[in-house]
Amino acid sequence: MRRTSFEHAECPIARSLDVIGDWWSLLIVRDAFGGKRKFGDFQKNLGIAKNILAARLRSLVSHGILTLEAAEDGSPYQEYGLTAKGRDLFYVLVALRQWGDRHLFETEDVAPELLDRQLHRPVGQLELHAADGRLLRPGDTMLRRRRCEALNGA
Amino acid sequence: MRRTSFEHAECPIARSLDVIGDWWSLLIVRDAFGGKRKFGDFQKNLGIAKNILAARLRSLVSHGILTLEAAEDGSPYQEYGLTAKGRDLFYVLVALRQWGDRHLFETEDVAPELLDRQLHRPVGQLELHAADGRLLRPGDTMLRRRRCEALNGA
DNA sequence: GTCCCTTAGTTTAATAATGCAACTACATTG
DNA sequence: CAATGTAGTTGCATTATTAAACTAAGGGAC
Numbered sequence: 488m489r490r491t492s493f494e495h496a497e498c499p500i501a502r503s504l505d506v507i508g509d510w511w512s513l514l515i516v517r518d519a520f521g522g523k524r525k526f527g528d529f530q531k532n533l534g535i536a537k538n539i540l541a542a543r544l545r546s547l548v549s550h551g552i553l554t555l556e557a558a559e560d561g562s563p564y565q566e567y568g569l570t571a572k573g574r575d576l577f578y579v580l581v582a583l584r585q586w587g588d589r590h591l592f593e594t595e596d597v598a599p600e601l602l603d604r605q606l607h608r609p610v611g612q613l614e615l616h617a618a619d620g621r622l623l624r625p626g627d628t629m630l631r632r633r634r635c636e637a638l639n640g641a
Numbered sequence: 642m643r644r645t646s647f648e649h650a651e652c653p654i655a656r657s658l659d660v661i662g663d664w665w666s667l668l669i670v671r672d673a674f675g676g677k678r679k680f681g682d683f684q685k686n687l688g689i690a691k692n693i694l695a696a697r698l699r700s701l702v703s704h705g706i707l708t709l710e711a712a713e714d715g716s717p718y719q720e721y722g723l724t725a726k727g728r729d730l731f732y733v734l735v736a737l738r739q740w741g742d743r744h745l746f747e748t749e750d751v752a753p754e755l756l757d758r759q760l761h762r763p764v765g766q767l768e769l770h771a772a773d774g775r776l777l778r779p780g781d782t783m784l785r786r787r788r789c790e791a792l793n794g795a
Numbered sequence: 796g797t798c799c800c801t802t803a804g805t806t807t808a809a810t811a812a813t814g815c816a817a818c819t820a821c822a823t824t825g
Numbered sequence: 826c827a828a829t830g831t832a833g834t835t836g837c838a839t840t841a842t843t844a845a846a847c848t849a850a851g852g853g854a855c
Binding site: 572627 | 651652653654655656657658660662663664667668671674675705726728729730731732733734735736737738739740741742743744745746750751752753754755756757758759760761762763764765767768769770771772773775777778779780781782783784785786787
Binding site: 510535536537538539563564 | 813814816
């Protein structure tokens, strides 16, 4: 592991990156969203070395992002599935997808489109709103260290 | 570089991760949002090795996420600043922050709070909306390979 | 100008992570 | 029972990261 000094970082971004900030974890989660469930599915689709994939899947399971359960379709093997915590990475994946769409594609090659499953129409951009509903843009926010009630006794 | 097979991946998530998916780049961008601008600021705050920081800053500049310009405050050194492309990583950082907040903190240790700079009140959760305004949740989306106009001549 | 301090890196050598290929284990198919 | 498919593990070479020492350039004190 790297960045040991951040293991108990107070910053949630650093903590998140310690869990899913490596080269493969988010791609595995992306494929899990895409319906992949078996070791071989991930391996073939990602082209990742099998030992690395095994280590990543183990890590994701140990962090409660994936579960490893017996397959329901009768196959004798086990399947990896997203937990609620793993499904909640949806917004991280969408943010990465939309940033990549906006900044990493030329007009020639076009990214696949993210569609609403009901309407089959493109979804909007991720939005962050203030308490009063105003749309917030980059730089419209600040951080405040939250007060720790545990410090002064009760 | 790793994952060379994904260098021209059609998936915008994979492309994004190729650019900012390493262990340090997003933390550097986070600190840039926090006002850090000089090499030493990043180095002290992150505890990163100086050669790695130099390599990452070079990479971020070469990808158009940071710029390296003469400092405005008269100091003889240069400063790193976010470009529009870099500022647009805001949503990725917020997504990681909110996921970490929700899943990586116990009741005892609390993450710093993201506030609206105007109201000084906590911001809402990132939202993804369908074309008709419906709020979309994890799994409510699908992908469609966009059609390539270049293929059939005109 | 010389000495020393700060800033911003580079270089070097040790350590850790990754990738590749071969191998194991187990269950099914023929 | 041999062949095949799935899910890994093991060993080794390659690559990335780290820490520490080193370089270079500017500024201030004298």
